[in-house]
Amino acid sequence: MLEISNLTTHYFQGGQVATAVRGVSLTLNKGLATAIVGESGSGKSTVAMSVMRMIRPPIGDIAEGTIRVNGTDVTAASPKRMREILRTSIGFVPQDPTTALDPLYTIRSQIVEAMPHVERNKRTETIVELLTSLGIADARDRLREHPHQFSGGMRQRVAIAIALAKEPDLLIADEPTTALDVTTQIGILRLLDRLRRERHLTTMFITHDIRVARLVCQDVAVMYGGVVVESGPLSAVVEAPSHPYTQALLDASSLDVGPRQRLRAISGSPPTLLSMPSGCPFAPRCPNATDICRSEMPATTRKADGSSFACWNPVAS
Amino acid sequence: MSEYILEAVDVSKSFHGRRGETTQALTGVDFGVAAGEMVGLVGESGSGKTTLTRILLGIEQPTSGTVRFRGTPRDRFTAEHRRDYFNSVSAVFQNPYSSLNPRRRLWDIITERRSIERRAPKAERRARAIELLSLVSLPAEYADRFPHQLSGGQRQRVAIARGLCEDPDVIVLDEPMSALDVSVSAQIANLLLDLQEKFSIGYIFVAHDMHMVRHLCHRVAVLLKGQIVEQGAVADVLGNPRHEYTRRLVAASELRSLEPEEERVHP
Numbered sequence: 001m002l003e004i005s006n007l008t009t010h011y012f013q014g015g016q017v018a019t020a021v022r023g024v025s026l027t028l029n030k031g032l033a034t035a036i037v038g039e040s041g042s043g044k045s046t047v048a049m050s051v052m053r054m055i056r057p058p059i060g061d062i063a064e065g066t067i068r069v070n071g072t073d074v075t076a077a078s079p080k081r082m083r084e085i086l087r088t089s090i091g092f093v094p095q096d097p098t099t100a101l102d103p104l105y106t107i108r109s110q111i112v113e114a115m116p117h118v119e120r121n122k123r124t125e126t127i128v129e130l131l132t133s134l135g136i137a138d139a140r141d142r143l144r145e146h147p148h149q150f151s152g153g154m155r156q157r158v159a160i161a162i163a164l165a166k167e168p169d170l171l172i173a174d175e176p177t178t179a180l181d182v183t184t185q186i187g188i189l190r191l192l193d194r195l196r197r198e199r200h201l202t203t204m205f206i207t208h209d210i211r212v213a214r215l216v217c218q219d220v221a222v223m224y225g226g227v228v229v230e231s232g233p234l235s236a237v238v239e240a241p242s243h244p245y246t247q248a249l250l251d252a253s254s255l256d257v258g259p260r261q262r263l264r265a266i267s268g269s270p271p272t273l274l275s276m277p278s279g280c281p282f283a284p285r286c287p288n289a290t291d292i293c294r295s296e297m298p299a300t301t302r303k304a305d306g307s308s309f310a311c312w313n314p315v316a317s
Numbered sequence: 318m319s320e321y322i323l324e325a326v327d328v329s330k331s332f333h334g335r336r337g338e339t340t341q342a343l344t345g346v347d348f349g350v351a352a353g354e355m356v357g358l359v360g361e362s363g364s365g366k367t368t369l370t371r372i373l374l375g376i377e378q379p380t381s382g383t384v385r386f387r388g389t390p391r392d393r394f395t396a397e398h399r400r401d402y403f404n405s406v407s408a409v410f411q412n413p414y415s416s417l418n419p420r421r422r423l424w425d426i427i428t429e430r431r432s433i434e435r436r437a438p439k440a441e442r443r444a445r446a447i448e449l450l451s452l453v454s455l456p457a458e459y460a461d462r463f464p465h466q467l468s469g470g471q472r473q474r475v476a477i478a479r480g481l482c483e484d485p486d487v488i489v490l491d492e493p494m495s496a497l498d499v500s501v502s503a504q505i506a507n508l509l510l511d512l513q514e515k516f517s518i519g520y521i522f523v524a525h526d527m528h529m530v531r532h533l534c535h536r537v538a539v540l541l542k543g544q545i546v547e548q549g550a551v552a553d554v555l556g557n558p559r560h561e562y563t564r565r566l567v568a569a570s571e572l573r574s575l576e577p578e579e580e581r582v583h584p
Contacts, residue, residue: 265501
């Protein structure tokens with residue numbers, strides 16, 4: 001469905017070139033949800049923005065690699081073809097629906113924009129159906145309302161409706177529950193999971209929280225410093241992580257050390273785009289790091305359980 | 318009840334809107350923190366968590382009820398009490414990117430309190446700043462840096478150092494980890510525990526992350542629509558929640574899989 005190979009994306013920052021994504025290869029299987037897990041600056045959002053070709057000069061550029069959406073290479077697509085793909089194939093759910101929705105337009109007009117393919121006299125019906133299936137009660141009466149009349153969770157449902165109105169094949173959700181309350185989050189996660197199952201939606205789920213990823217995703221790609229350090233079936237990666245960063249991330253977010261005991265934190269902080277080490281980006285914080293880690297990027301190793309990792313000194317299993 | 322250093326007693330707060338409507342932000346809230354104790358304050362957005370902490374910090378006045386510091390109600394504060402209160406209660410905010418003045422050097426940010434309170438000389442402030450930086454495990458050279466030169470986790474350490482400047486007895490922590498990455502927020506959690514052990518500070522920990530509350534806090538209060546619906550030891554409240562809202566909160570944080578049959582239970 002979505003095949004990214006050897007993607008490298010730069011940002012141009014005040015005359016300097018910052019490489020946010022370095023040689024990322026990733027395949028999203030049809031009808032499955034793939035989590036892209038990483039901290040801020042890991043390049044997870046840049047991968048998604050690259051797929052939608054939203055990184056263009058003067059902000060940045062895709063320097064290398066191909067991204068195939070349903071077989072079409074979007075890195076080579078003409079602007080016209082790209083608009084066509086965005087209009088029909090890719091739906092995007094933003095992190096914060098409050099800023100993504102236009103406060104001056106009604107809900108209906110914002111959803112209609114995304115469904116030019118539906119006949120005029122059937123549009124209202126289709127929207128009502130869509131909103132109802134997304135769990136918005138009295139959808140018909142609410143079409144003329146504005147975003148401020150909806151709660152945070154309901155606004156996110158409207159944003160999801162906009163993404164789904166075009167009946168996309170690929171849904172990209174960038175931290176869709178981070179701005180919501182804990183109890184509301186679960187509702188949105190259930191909804192995304194249900195939509196994936198019912199509509200065979202391929203989902204790219206970007207998150208910093210591996211716990212959330214475990215709830216909705218089948219596959220995972222763990223990113224750090226612009227590279228995918230480990231990827232594969234989520235259960236395999238979580239149960240037997242090979243990359244020390246994946247291990248550390250799981251340790252830091254597991255709180256089963258007993259109340260008020262010290263957590264197993266990862267010392268140091270993630271690299272910034274302009275201070276990226278030449279070898280493995282995690283080397284400066286890695287307990288297993290040796291000389292080669294600091295100078296050379298490790299190649300990707302495949303494991304029997306279907307997952308793969310890029311590390312010179314993997315976690316002993 | 319007087320063992321609390323800082324407490325809100327039967328506090329209510331209402332805000333008046335432009336069109337004359339009244340919003341009841343807090344209703345009859347009793348809440349306090351003792352020395353060396355960490356109390357969690359949880360609730361959805363709009364539940365009144367921030368209003369309550371602002372009242373405890375003295376930024377906002379309650380409509381009715383009172384705030385007591387070391388047993389003395391605020392309306393009976395002498396000048397002495399007032400100074401003690403403002404020096405002994407401090408805060409660390411959610412976003413270390415917006416809570417530090419970008420034009421000031423770190424030593425100046427960290428010890429600002431000292432210049433306002435006593436017009437302390439620069440040499441004294443710098444010396445104090447270096448002490449505080451070492452408490453939060455930052456090198457002394459950082460004293461002359463600006464906030465933009467630091468990462469998010471380092472900035473939050475600076476915000477904590479500022480909170481420690483006047484040896485406070487209570488620190489209000491308003492979601493101190495939620496703007497940070499997972500690997501960094503574990504460091505900050507450990508730092509907060511270390512500091513509490515060393516100085517027996519009382520923490521009020523406003524949070525969304527139930528895992529962190531369960532891990533760090535002794536007690537927890539659950540706020541819903543301006544009222545505390547449940548309050549007590551963390552193990553009791555989260556282990557055996559009585560109120561429907563607490564139950565949903567705990568269920569949401571403990572979820573291990575999205576079983577389809579549960580879908581009907583939580584619309």
